[in-house]
Amino acid sequence: MAQATTQTVSISIPEKSAFSWKNLWIALAIITVFEIAVNVYERTFAIAKGLDYFTPQYQTYWMSILYTELILEPTTLIALCSWLWVTRDRAMENLAPAEELRRYWNLGLFVVVYTVLLYWGASYYTEQDGTWHQTVIRDTDFTPSHIIEFYQSYPIYIIAGVGSMVYAMTRLPAYARAFSVPYAVLVGSPLMIFPNVGLNEFGHTRWFMEELFVAPLHWGFVMFGWGALAILGTWLQACPRVLELIKQVYYGKPATAPAVVLNEPEKVTKMELCEI
């Protein structure tokens, strides 16, 4: 990764390839192939092998998935965050504007990937569970649908969300010494949907089995789902800085120095910066 060490007044315009969609397309292709594979697996083995928890087939075809993903997910999260931390920018006050702009672009693509995975987790697989509830009378908390919904799709979007936040904290001056409240809510609140499964499963196991989707037992998910609205504040906070950098890089206008942004990140969240 190219590191600028000096602040210059005249700025060379970055290559167009610095703002390429390529990484996003690769990520979306991987996600799409993976999700199609998961759906095919569900359609192949949920009814054939996943109706009775107390059979050996269930252990082979479904519990093995659960154990595997429960090992892979925390490993991935730790590896990703460690790598982002070890390769962090240690001289952010010297960050060149073009490089900062490029990093905002990477962050933007990271957030898109996060929201795509959030869609699969919070919308697709969550309501999918609604129809599986109408297909079985469950004999375990670990139904095929729960193994995919709670223990696969939720952790995956959490990895992407936390990863994107660590990327911002280790690469961008605005996020390096302060927590962005909307970004923390955007990542943290849907993250809490996963721990809330604890309440949900306790309730269903100990309290009532029948599946009223609107039961108060489920409202914890609802409150944590609200946090997705913080995408509004996240972009409201980041966009003025992006436009300020574009104006600096392409029009040669002065912009707030990274050293200032590091210490006073709120300086670059003002809407006035968006005016031409």
Next chain:
Amino acid sequence: MQQVAAEAEARALERKFDIVVLVSMFLAILSGFHIHQMLTAGDWSFWIDWKDRMWWPVVAPIMDITFPAACQAILWSKFKMPIGATFSCAGLFFGQWMNRYWNFWGWTHYPLNFVFPETLLPQAIVLDGVLMITNNFVLTALIGGELWGWLFYPSNWPMIAPYHVPVEYYGQLMSVADLIQYEYIRTSTPEYIRMVETGTMRSFAGGVLGVSAFFSGFCSVIMYFIWWYFGYFFGWTKFVKHSKV
């Protein structure tokens, strides 16, 4: 010449960031709204036999005006984009249909005319229109909120009316909707679970729907106010220093 080229590149880059913002916003709001909707009004949305005259037109509008109001609070106030309600409702619609088609029908084979979702788009367009014309969220709450509740049933009626045709089934009067749920077995939704109008000794049978729509319009007004301010909260651009956490 070089300056012109640089400006063109800058504008292209701004458009690219616009796409990133819009796509991520659409998906995030879709996900949050869908979770909220399915766990507060979902059961009425899933099944044709829950779409009654008393509870469905009360619960669905009240619970579904939430995200539209919050999105409007930011998109209109900060960007004068009059699409907050339609944007969020289109997202919800996408999430619901993807799931009803691929899962309710595609995986577990409930027919689509049993599990199609309600529509909110006509009311959402009205809500956005009222905000755009008045440029005033108080008036939008009062007028748009009432219209949101009133318009819900009329805009859904063309879809559900065919299922309210009566049939005689083994000597019993049933609607087609009742018959569909009777035929397509749901393991975890016995008939007594569903919350639909059953009649009371204190109600007048003819006035159910109008009263429900009026009540839900009134509650939607209140929800709109609350969620407009929620929108402000979620659009807060505050930073907190690491040392304070």
